[in-house]
Every structure is written in structure tokens, then in C-alpha cells.
Amino acid sequence: MERVSIADKMSQFSDCWSPKLVGQVNDCAIKLVKLEGEFVWHHHEGEDEMFLVVSGRLDMEFRDRTVEVGPGEFIIVPRGTEHRPVAVGGICEVMLIEPETVLNTGNVRNERTVDNLDRI
Amino acid sequence: MERVSIADKMSQFSDCWSPKLVGQVNDCAIKLVKLEGEFVWHHHEGEDEMFLVVSGRLDMEFRDRTVEVGPGEFIIVPRGTEHRPVAVGGICEVMLIEPETVLNTGNVRNERTVDNLDRI
Numbered sequence: 001m002e003r004v005s006i007a008d009k010m011s012q013f014s015d016c017w018s019p020k021l022v023g024q025v026n027d028c029a030i031k032l033v034k035l036e037g038e039f040v041w042h043h044h045e046g047e048d049e050m051f052l053v054v055s056g057r058l059d060m061e062f063r064d065r066t067v068e069v070g071p072g073e074f075i076i077v078p079r080g081t082e083h084r085p086v087a088v089g090g091i092c093e094v095m096l097i098e099p100e101t102v103l104n105t106g107n108v109r110n111e112r113t114v115d116n117l118d119r120i
Numbered sequence: 121m122e123r124v125s126i127a128d129k130m131s132q133f134s135d136c137w138s139p140k141l142v143g144q145v146n147d148c149a150i151k152l153v154k155l156e157g158e159f160v161w162h163h164h165e166g167e168d169e170m171f172l173v174v175s176g177r178l179d180m181e182f183r184d185r186t187v188e189v190g191p192g193e194f195i196i197v198p199r200g201t202e203h204r205p206v207a208v209g210g211i212c213e214v215m216l217i218e219p220e221t222v223l224n225t226g227n228v229r230n231e232r233t234v235d236n237l238d239r240i
Contacts, residue, residue: 001197002187004193004194005193024196030194050143073123073124076144
């Protein structure tokens, strides 16, 4: 039951697109991640995903439109919805709220897939 | 799949200790709440609770110690743990991450119990 500082945790890593576990609330994992550039199109078959932007700007691309998300804003991507996160103008820091079982690349498996997350 | 601004949502209500639903991620509810002064001692039998401070200062009191939580920081209170949230120095704005079923006063029922949360 310790206080966790998001900024402190963010300072402990620099790799992008590799979520770190920072907490667990019931079945829900709290993860921090840094994004740079564009990710891969993917979806999660059975899991909703919440992206809360801490710093920078996230464009959440859907097949028919793009939603811009800035600091202090969040977007929830429902299960089954194809999406592509894109960091605009540099590194974007994000808190993810989703089941621990969510694979970062969803239904896609490639060199950016991270199977085992570090806990920091 | 819309962007949600935490500040915009916070501006839509002023009552304290009455969480508002702003999102749902799988089995997890995203709630916003304003705190002022001290709450009641309580615990939640089967649910962990996460408090992410948006503005102001939260003292999370446990029976044996107090943890100060400021903006950009969070604390996870495990199920079964008696606690009392106290806002220090004015209103404290908090994002709660917890199952929708969590009753704000936990095992206690009094005039501060809110049974049905507004969705904003």
C-alpha cells in the first residue's frame, strides 16, 4: 500500500512500445508505456483497453477516423475494434488500464510483440 | 470511442464524495470524484480500489499509518483493508479505478452512501 508516482516510474525506463506493470486492481492491470511513431494495426478479441495520456499526443487511428488524445484525456477502445496508436510530435507517455493478459500487438504477432512485461 | 477530458468531466459536477461514472473497461469502472474533508472508515470485502489523484492532496489513512498522495500519484487499497480517505487543504479531485459494484462507503452504510452513480 505505497504511493506510486507516475513520473518516477516513467523515469525508470526509456524503451518504447514495451508496457511496464505498475499495479494490479482486481483483474485489471495498470501499465505505463512510452510511444514513439506509429504502431501496428491490431485488435484485442476479448478485452477493452483504456489509454490515458500522461504527456505528449496520441492519435488513435480507427479505420474510419482518428481521435486525438492529449494529456489529461483518455480513450477506451472496445474489444474487437481495430486500432493503431500513433505518437505525434515525439514521445507520448501513456497509462494503460486493461487486463494483464492483453498482448500489446493483439491479434498480430511480430517483432514488436512483448510477451512478458517487466514490473517496475 | 470518444476522447474524454478529465478536466471537462470534473467541471460538470461539484458535489463531494459522490463518484460519477465516466467509463467502463471490461469489469472495471472508471469514476471521477471530488473529496473534501474526511470520509468514514470502511473497507471493501472483495474489491481492490485505485485512487489516482488529479489535483489537490489525498491522505489515505490506514489504522497504522497515513500515506500522502498528490497529483500524478496513485495508491491501490487492497480488498479487506480498512481505510479512510481525507482531502487535505481543500478539494481533492480523484480518478477511481474499481469494479462498478464498489459501494463508496464499503461495509458501512450511512448518509454518505451513494447507491446509484450518475454517468456523466
